[in-house]
Amino acid sequence: VIMEITQKLTKFATLDYEEYLRFVGQYTSFERAEVQRVFREFDEDSSGSLDTEEIEGVMRSFSITPFKATVEAAIAVVDEDHTGTVEFHEFVHLLTVYKKTEGFSQAEVKDLYAVFYKFAVPVSDSKLREVPESEMRNALMNLFGPQTLSVGVKLVNEVLVKIQKKKEEKAAKRALSRQQGGPEQGMKFREFLVWARCLREAEITAYRRKFDKVDYTKSGLLMQDNLKEALHHIGYTALRPEVEDLLERRKVSKDDMIDFECFVNLVQDFCRTDGFSRRDVDEFFEVFSAFDKEGSGEVGVLEVASMLRWLGFSIELDVANSYFQSVNLDGADRMGFAEFLRLMRLHRDDCLGHMQEVFDRNCEQELVLKQDCLKQVLTQMDRRVSVNVISQCLQGVRDARYIDFDDFVQVTDNMRRHILNQMRKQAGFTDDEVRTFQQAFDKYDTDGNRKLTRDEMPPLLADLKIDLRTVDDQRHFVRPSLSMVLNGWFVT
Known part of the structure; x- marks a missing residue:
């Protein structure tokens, strides 16, 4: 049309x-006539307005899956008179909105821009930014979490093929018009939104295949018990507590069946938290904020290793760095909370793999552990487990006599938290080490007043095989270390 008008x-x-x-005048007239034609085409009852079902048809023509929530959000944006239908002038507004946002909500556009900005660079002689061709794959891959990367790789490859085809078409047009090619252009945010929409629709198509795979009755409805299996097909090891938390935050009642639209909303919510419950996300964010001492919203690999240890996980720096590099697609030396959450997902899955191996080695044919062998099994996970800890670790378990894998994970998590609390309380020393300190302390606390003088400290430290050679060593050791370990015993 543009060529036809310009040639005239x-x-x-x-x-x-x-x-x-x-x-401009002729093209505006053409565009308005075209919009009127489209409006009349979808106004099936010739009422002069579009209802919900007719708006669904419009969205399909935009290649947007017309979920109920999406349709309601679209109508809410443009329905000025609150009639629940869309008249022609409101329809024009609707088209304008969708041209700019590709059907994404305001919150989604904001999140997408954060991903875009991370990989974009300034364009010379302009205030705009664009993603260089070399970073397009990483920018698009960043839209997927670590568990859905296998799906993401396939979808991104399909999109990159389309992008390359578009570039070749542009180059061919320039050659026909004998224009100079100029420098290679990157992807601006408007184009990034277009390809993000393509990815979203391809992702929904992939979700449909997973949904149909576990829709054993072919009714278009899933029982909630099938949700874990569907999430597993997508790439997540979904445990009962996380699924229950997901259903609760999406306000899905226990007896509700799950249709495809509800399923997509559940999966997208699950992916946003990388499969963690609200409790876990809150805990991770609290730790992240504590170690982000500068308040920059980012941490480096050293902080990541320290954060994992603070959460009770024994990890070496090189392993922490491996996780760090796996999720930091832009190659930066620092990461934000979103990347840290993805890192925790990778670490969590490695832990779950180890737990599964231990569980499988020790479970009965019914795929359950009996309580009387629980201490032996937990000792394989952590040698610091004691009998008096186990009863506390069983809190929240449905049936302590027969423990399935989901319960076993919960018990293991409870054990980690209990040991972590004890270790923090005891300044990182084990129960056996604290007992050794207690015995040594009692030996020199001859009057039983739970206090030691400075003269009594050197032989105590000698018994503990702690060699403090200088006055500075003694001063730095006494207050910050022993006062914490002895937990209430003071040196005078």
Whole structure:
């Protein structure tokens, strides 16, 4: 249409100002007539307005899956008179909104821009930014979590093929018009939104296949018990507590069946938290904020290793760095909370794999552990387990006599938290080490007043094989270390 109008205006390859104004007028008239044609096409009952079902047809023509929530959100944006239907002038508004947002909500556009900005660079002589061609794959892959990367790789490859095809078409058009190619252009945010929409629709198609795979009755409805299996097909090891938390935060009642739209909403919510419950996410964010001492919203690999240890996980720096590099697709030396959450997902799955191996080695044929062998099994996970800890670790378990894998994970998590609390309380020393300190302390606390003088400290430290050679060593050791370990015993 553009070529047709310009050819009528001039035989040259450029337009002067007057010709440009006439072009704008003619194209605006064409566009309005086209919008009216589309409006009449979808106004099936010729009422002069579009209802919900008719708006669904419009969205399908935009290649947007017309979920109920999406349709309601679209109507809410443009329905000025609150009739629940869309009249022609409101329809024009709707088209304008969707041209700019590709059907994403305001919150989604904000999240997408954060991903775009992370990989984009400034364009010379402009305030705009664009993602260089070399970073397009990483930018698009960043839209997926670590568990859905296998799906993401396939979808991103399909999109990159389309992008390359578009570039070749542009190059061919330039060659026909004998224009100079100029420098290679990157992807601006508007184009990034277009391809993000393509990815979203491809992702929904993939979700449909997973949904149909566990829809054993072919009714278009899933029982909640099938949700774990569906999430497993997508790439997540979904445990009962996380699924229950997901259903609760999406306000799905226990007896509700799950249709495809509800399923997509559940999966997208689950992916946003990388499969963690609200409790876990809150805990991770609290720790992240504590170690982000500068308040920059980012941490480095050293902080990540320290954070994992603070959460009770024994990890070496090189392992922490491996996780760090796996999720930091832009190659930066620092990461934000979103990347840290993805890192925790990778670490969690490694832990779950180890737990599964231990569980499988020790479970009965019914795939359950009996309580009387629980201490032996937990000792394989952590040698610091004691009998008096086990009863506390069983809190929240449905049936302590027969423990399935989901319960076993919960018991193991409870054990980690209990040991972690004890270790923090005891300044990182084990129960056996604290007992050794207690015995040594009692030996020199001859009057039983739970206090030691400075003269009594050197032989005590000698018994503990702690060699403090200088006065500075003694001063730095006494207050911050022993006072914490002895937990209430003071040195005078």
